[in-house]
Amino acid sequence: MVKDLLVFDMDGVLVDVSDSYRETIQQTLLHFTGKEVTRQQIQDYKNQGGYNDDWVLSKRLIEDAGADVDFETIVAKFQSLFHGNGEDGLMNRERWIPGPGLLEELAETNTLAIFTGRFRWEAEVTLRKFNAPPFVVVGVDDVKNPKPAPDGLVQLRARFPQGVMRYLGDTVDDARSAAAAGVPFIGIAPGNTPDRPRLVELLRAEGAIEVIENVNELVLREQYAG
Ligand SMILES: [Mg+2]
Known part of the structure; x- marks a missing residue:
């Protein structure tokens, strides 16, 4: 057959992944800018297309909040929030x-x-x-x-x-x-x-x-x- x-x-x-990747985006933005983004706003970016990559979306949100952080630094923070020590990261959600x-x-x-x-x-x-x-x-x-x-x-x-x-x-x-x-x-x-x-x-x-x-x-x- x-x-x-x-x-x-x-x-x-x-x-x-609403409580894992999407939460990681929110916490990454908060870490670098002190600002908050809602799940609705994240969904609006996803709906535009071009933001399938959550690192790219995080970079965009940080820029929109007026901060200038290089991409590698953002990725490192994102990954550390997501994976944690392997047991306590947001990935576990x-x-x-x-x-x-x-x-x-x-x-x-x-x-x-x-x-x-x-x-x-x-x-x-x-x-x-x-x-x-x-x-x-x-x-x-x-x-x-x-x-x-x-x-x-x-x-x-x-x-x-x-x-x-x-x-x-x-x-x-x-x-x-x-x-x-x-x-x-x-x-x-x-x-x-x-x-x-x-x-x-x-x-x-x-x-x-x-x-x-x-x-x-x-x-x-x-x-x-x-
Ligand atoms: Mg998907």
Whole structure:
């Protein structure tokens, strides 16, 4: 049997990062500027596209707050808040979204892959932590051009040329990457997204064939069950 190829974005799709990455952005800004940014404001930047990389977004917020800090210094602070000593970092506030058995069921008819803006090792730490089934992972360090460029999806298609391919993501940059690769895109607009209807509208406008709230809705749909 030829398996289909189901590619997931990681953050916001497989992992709820509202209290990890997004909190790290807020704390990084606070550290360098004493200023605060709301989750809604962070979402507004994400909705613009071009801010898939949280380091780049942090730099932008710090600049907007009138501070001049070099990129390496920002990244170092961000990473130290996120990872901590390995046990006390904000990364530990990540939550795994797929319910028991979901991925195993999808894996019966699909090769499972991830195309993420994380480094591959950072994605693999999280997969191990949550005892995820096997995924083919393409990280930001595996591609020449990060999202919204299509490189990661093109690479996966070349490695698994057979079957139907789909990409699931939660941002405008994910949708643009899929469109540039010619891959059907399924939008995820998590229930806790600030101004969720706006994100649904944006993902549709960027070509999503449908927008769902949560990956756990996938098994309810016959087309994914093979
Ligand atoms: Mg994401």
